[in-house]
Amino acid sequence: MNTLTVKDLCKTYIINKRQNNVLKNINMEIRAGEMVAVMGPSGSGKSTLLYTISGMDHLTAGRVDFFGQDISTLSPSEMSEIRLNQMGFIFQQMYMLKNLSIYDNIILPAYQSANGRGKEKRREINDRAKELMHKLGISEVAAHDINEVSGGQLQRACICRSLINRPKMIFADEPTGALNQQNSREVMKELNRINAEGTTIMLVTHDMKVAAKSDRVLYIEDGNIKGEYTFGRYGGQEEDREREKKLSVWLMEMGF
Numbered sequence: 559m560n561t562l563t564v565k566d567l568c569k570t571y572i573i574n575k576r577q578n579n580v581l582k583n584i585n586m587e588i589r590a591g592e593m594v595a596v597m598g599p600s601g602s603g604k605s606t607l608l609y610t611i612s613g614m615d616h617l618t619a620g621r622v623d624f625f626g627q628d629i630s631t632l633s634p635s636e637m638s639e640i641r642l643n644q645m646g647f648i649f650q651q652m653y654m655l656k657n658l659s660i661y662d663n664i665i666l667p668a669y670q671s672a673n674g675r676g677k678e679k680r681r682e683i684n685d686r687a688k689e690l691m692h693k694l695g696i697s698e699v700a701a702h703d704i705n706e707v708s709g710g711q712l713q714r715a716c717i718c719r720s721l722i723n724r725p726k727m728i729f730a731d732e733p734t735g736a737l738n739q740q741n742s743r744e745v746m747k748e749l750n751r752i753n754a755e756g757t758t759i760m761l762v763t764h765d766m767k768v769a770a771k772s773d774r775v776l777y778i779e780d781g782n783i784k785g786e787y788t789f790g791r792y793g794g795q796e797e798d799r800e801r802e803k804k805l806s807v808w809l810m811e812m813g814f
Contacts, residue, residue: 560623561727561758562588562611567620569603569610569781580606582781584620588727593750593759593792595769598778599814604762605731607778611760612645612729613637625726642671646720646757650732652712654704660715661687661700668722683722690718694748710741717748721757728752730761734768746771750792766809770801777812785812 569581580603588594596604609615611622613629622629625644629637641647654663668674668683691697694714699707707715713733720728733749734742742765750771753759761772769775771792777785787808789801 595772646725650735
């Protein structure tokens with residue numbers, strides 16, 4: 559079953575009265591339960607692709623089907639509902655509210671959703687937040703301010719927040735970009751575990767070690783998908799070196 563189907567997607571910006579075609583006739587599919595990485599040189603359209611197909615940015619032409627619904631036809635408020643309740647987001651810059659604790663930042667999207675009203679519902683949300691924080695090993699920093707934790711802990715908190723409403727799919731833009739190698743490994747371990755539990759993930763990355771842990775890698779250049787490399791399911795750390803080697807060879811062939 560396809561989670562996401564993109565047909566003839568174009569994204570154009572007008573800058574100084576000149577047309578800049580950032581995405582050109584993109585066609586792609588992501589199946590339910592997959593982890594798909596998007597790679598390509600700087601300025602190739604990687605992040606624009608992620609923002610456009612997740613409804614964070616308007617498409618210029620084409621169609622995006624998200625679980626059978628054409629999101630390009632939705633009103634801004636309908637799209638906001640889908641992003642809140644059916645999508646999760648993780649960014650390189652870890653956007654969290656400075657006046658809230660780690661725990662309160664995690665529960666906030668769930669409290670804001672239609673399912674977050676009433677004492678019983680909020681009790682369930684609180685329990686889910688505690689369970690997620692326990693799974694990701696950050697229970698001990700629940701009451702901390704966001705400037706009192708490490709980058710790795712903060713990004714794991716962002717993963718908890720992205721999962722709080724049980725999304726159908728997670729969109730991650732350079733989720734390890736601001737982390738050191740150790741924290742990057744920890745965050746990818748969690749994303750692989752979440753994916754193994756059934757959550758579909760699309761991530762943009764420049765890091766070959768990150769991309770090698772996905773099922774498939776799409777290579778984008780000049781706004782076009784130029785190639786695709788299929789690994790199959792990630793089996794664990796012992797596969798890392800072999801997968802990275804294969805990906806490195808393919809990326810060189812693609813001109814990365």
